[in-house]
Amino acid sequence: xxxxxxxxxxxxxxxxxxxxxxxxxxxxxxxxxxxxxxxxxxxxxxxxxxxxxxxxxxxxxxxxxxxxxxxxxxxxxxxxxxxxxxxxxxxxxxxxxxxxxxxxxxxxxxxxxxxxxxxxxxxxxxxxxxxxxxxxxxxxxxxxxxxxxxxxxxxxxxxxxxxxxxxxxxxxxxxxxxxxxxxxxxxxxxxxxxxxxxxxxxxxxxxxxxxxxxxxxxxxxxxxxxxxxxxxxxxxxxxxxxxxxxxx
Amino acid sequence: xxxxxxxxxxxxxxxxxxxxxxxxxxxxxxxxxxxxxxxxxxxxxxxxxxxxxxxxxxxxxxxxxxxxxxxxxxxxxxxxxxxxxxxxxxxxxxxxxxxxxxxxxxxxxxxxxxxxxxxxxxxxxxxxxxxxxxxxxxxxxxxxxxxxxxxxxxxxxxxxxxxxxxxxxxxxxxxxxxxxxxxxxxxxxxxxxxxxxxxxxxxxxxxxxxxxxxxxxxxxxxxxxxxxxxxxxxxxxxxxxxxxxxxx
DNA sequence: TAGTGGTCTAGACCACAGG
DNA sequence: CTGTGGTCTAGACCACTAT
Numbered sequence: 001x002x003x004x005x006x007x008x009x010x011x012x013x014x015x016x017x018x019x020x021x022x023x024x025x026x027x028x029x030x031x032x033x034x035x036x037x038x039x040x041x042x043x044x045x046x047x048x049x050x051x052x053x054x055x056x057x058x059x060x061x062x063x064x065x066x067x068x069x070x071x072x073x074x075x076x077x078x079x080x081x082x083x084x085x086x087x088x089x090x091x092x093x094x095x096x097x098x099x100x101x102x103x104x105x106x107x108x109x110x111x112x113x114x115x116x117x118x119x120x121x122x123x124x125x126x127x128x129x130x131x132x133x134x135x136x137x138x139x140x141x142x143x144x145x146x147x148x149x150x151x152x153x154x155x156x157x158x159x160x161x162x163x164x165x166x167x168x169x170x171x172x173x174x175x176x177x178x179x180x181x182x183x184x185x186x187x188x189x190x191x192x193x194x195x196x197x198x199x200x201x202x203x204x205x206x207x208x209x210x211x212x213x214x215x216x217x218x219x220x221x222x223x224x225x226x227x228x229x230x231x232x233x234x235x236x237x238x239x240x241x242x243x244x245x246x247x248x
Numbered sequence: 249x250x251x252x253x254x255x256x257x258x259x260x261x262x263x264x265x266x267x268x269x270x271x272x273x274x275x276x277x278x279x280x281x282x283x284x285x286x287x288x289x290x291x292x293x294x295x296x297x298x299x300x301x302x303x304x305x306x307x308x309x310x311x312x313x314x315x316x317x318x319x320x321x322x323x324x325x326x327x328x329x330x331x332x333x334x335x336x337x338x339x340x341x342x343x344x345x346x347x348x349x350x351x352x353x354x355x356x357x358x359x360x361x362x363x364x365x366x367x368x369x370x371x372x373x374x375x376x377x378x379x380x381x382x383x384x385x386x387x388x389x390x391x392x393x394x395x396x397x398x399x400x401x402x403x404x405x406x407x408x409x410x411x412x413x414x415x416x417x418x419x420x421x422x423x424x425x426x427x428x429x430x431x432x433x434x435x436x437x438x439x440x441x442x443x444x445x446x447x448x449x450x451x452x453x454x455x456x457x458x459x460x461x462x463x464x465x466x467x468x469x470x471x472x473x474x475x476x477x478x479x480x481x482x483x484x485x486x487x488x489x490x491x492x493x494x495x496x
Numbered sequence: 497t498a499g500t501g502g503t504c505t506a507g508a509c510c511a512c513a514g515g
Numbered sequence: 516c517t518g519t520g521g522t523c524t525a526g527a528c529c530a531c532t533a534t
Binding site: 278279280294308309310311312313314 | 517518519520521
């Protein structure tokens with residue numbers, strides 16, 4: 001009735017991390033040493049540590065060894081998007097927030113024309129084969145990729161506008177959309193939790209065992225027409241999503 | 249410059265799932281067959297499939313084989329909590345929502361006195377060693393565990409109240425709290441994303457590769473005093489979190 | 497260059513549930 | 516009973532990077 005050896009190894013270090021015997025940044029013994037200590041083959045040790053890597057508790061830094069993972073959360077507030085701003089802001093909201101903490105924000109921006117597909121078609125009330133403008137950005141803090149923000153617009157709305165240019169827009173796309181006559185008055189936020197795709201792992205430099213939150217932000221005009229759908233991919237080890245509610 | 253064999257195997261089936269060649273519920277070839285097809289050892293096949301299990305794309309059902317995972321999301325609306333309800337509701341909100349879709353909701357309830365600890369202490373503005381009442385529930389749909397809802401209260405507020413009894417409360421703890429003079433007027437929702445603890449895996453019957461969203465709901469009275477902090481653990485493969493915003 | 501983790505093999509035995 | 520996945524071993528070679 002005993003647990004398999006690799007699970008005992010995992011449980012041992014999971015416990016040491018939970019109780020603080022091992023703290024973030026601390027190094028674990030090498031696979032070789034653990035094989036000796038537990039009297040098992042190295043592959044068995046690897047299976048055990050693999051469990052903890054999958055749980056996001058430790059990371060392998062070759063050829064240094066295994067380390068207890070350190071995490072730092074930035075606050076992510078979807079509601080900020082619908083709060084008033086100065087008419088001519090110096091920076092977009094993300095840059096503002098990061099710069100306020102003394103760090104350096106930056107972007108990579110890319111604009112593409114794509115087929116809507118099922119997810120976007122449903123939210124923007126288009127045909128799945130309709131063309132949408134995808135404004136794809138990766139946001140960086142101090143050069144480290146932090147999250148993905150892909151905004152999508154029906155092409156009829158934004159043709160020939162600034163939104164089509166892969167350049168930084170200090171006042172934000174929402175403002176541009178409003179100037180085009182599509183001011184948003186209502187939005188729906190949907191959050192899914194899943195493991196990242198290989199593409200997301202690549203774009204965000206994610207380690208194994210890092211789940212992501214996918215935040216769909218669909219904006220509607222006063223007449224109820226959806227004009228914008230943003231897909232934000234937030235690595236779980238870097239974000240804390242915050243909402244605020246008031247009773248009515 | 250070729251990818252390792254186990255990654256090619258993972259990529260092969262990841263692709264077939266993404267493109268719909270393999271659909272949810274479909275079975276994969278056996279480890280033995282794949283070892284033959286790819287000309288590698290069975291352990292190598294296991295490493296490849298292990299990647300996909302970790303990504304939550306497939307599940308192993310011994311001794312049947314590997315299957316493409318099926319997922320179904322229930323809608324989770326934190327904002328509902330601050331919407332008005334009938335004075336004497338027949339069921340709590342969760343049961344109402346589930347029963348409305350023709351399924352059967354149920355609960356397991358357990359009440360414990362615990363030390364607050366760092367997370368709760370910070371949110372309830374207590375000392376980490378202070379005692380709080382933990383009302384721990386697992387919510388089931390058709391007998392399947394669906395999510396965890398652990399509500400916490402400073403003991404001074406709820407001593408001798410119904411909240412201390414491990415019994416179903418149709419009108420909900422928020423109402424009881426209001427009757428005790430601690431009506432909530434404001435709440436903060438925080439959402440974290442991470443891999444589940446072994447305890448959560450056990451309580452929720454989670455498969456490998458299933459991340460969870462942890463939703464902290466902290467409620468405040470009109471005077472700004474925190475009176476309640478609920479920790480909801482939502483398996484990523486079963487939930488879609490939805491908020492709604494209106495421009496002000 | 498030494499030592500780390502990353503990959504792979506070719507066996508083996510086991511527990512479990514379906515036919 | 517048969518075949519599945521689950522676990523384990525004792526080797527081997529490789530790629531990478533800190534020193």
